[in-house]
Amino acid sequence: MLHDLKDSAAGLGTKSPGANRDQDETSTLRIAGFGACMITGYPHQGAGLFEVACEAVKQRLAIPVLSTVVSLGGFPAPRAEKYLRKKLFGFDPDYIVIQLGATDAQCPIRAASRPTNRGTPCINGHSSVGSANNASSYHAQPARAFSPLRWHLASAIGHLRRIEPITPLPSYVAAILRMVEECRSEDIRPVVLSPFAYGSGYTTKKAAAYVDALRELHRKSQDMIFVDCFGLLGGVPKIRILQHDGFHLSPLGHNIVGQAVGKAIAEDLMKTRAGFQPSRSSA
Secondary structure: OOOOOEEEEEOOOOOOOOOOOOOOOOOOEEEEEEEOHHHHOOOOOOOOHHHHHHHHHHHHHOOOEEEEEEEOOOOOHHHHOOHHHHHHHHHOOOEEEEEOOOOOOOOOOOHHHOOOOOOOOEEOOEEOOOOHHHHHHHHOOEOOOOHHHHHHHHHHHHHHHOOOOOOOHHHHHHHHHHHHHHHHHOOOEEEEEOOOOOOOHHHHHHHHHHHHHHHHHHHHOOOOEEEOHHHHHHOOOHHHHEEOOOOOEOHHHHHHHHHHHHHHHHHHHHHHOOOOOOOHHHO
């Protein structure tokens, strides 16, 4: 069910998780991605936010970057957290980008969209209800002129039904905190992304509390990098950064978030790890 580790090098060749790092620890940066479907760029092929972020770090610092990503499609944070150590710590990353929250803060108007205790099936690393091809085709539809009307309708239904987010706020924050502390225990820098943007104004208002809670968690956790994707995307018209479904990011949305994540990692590295030097071949 779970998507296997997928190594990709944005510099030197790939390296097996757990291999000795003596020869490359001062020249190659290791970045891992851990999240739901959008960590890989779904529903698009390539140029996802994590891929963009790794390339941005490489370009900003002129260093080779070795990356790996684990996508748990449709998993809310409390269900995903137990796989963090199991799937990624063997890679010995310097940074782990945690993209969990978009699903947690969502207020779906259809009960079938809510994960069950068993979860929805993972197909190619993404959650799907029914046919994977049909789901991919639907989510891949770009926003159109009438998409905001659909989003307003979803918002109105949310208000009428008083729909609550998929993951209660305390459960979400507790799961993120445990993941942050687990990373810190292994001297790994966690990069926590807030929920993104939503077409539904109702879900947007609910999600704001999740973003505020992450800001507070960041204030108390100095070893955590926080990227406020919610605020970052808030100044861009939704029709440009969202797909027709009002949930998944458009290619532009992925690029905006990815560039911000790459900038945050590069700035943190220059500020906190002055001993990390680029290799001569990449300078």
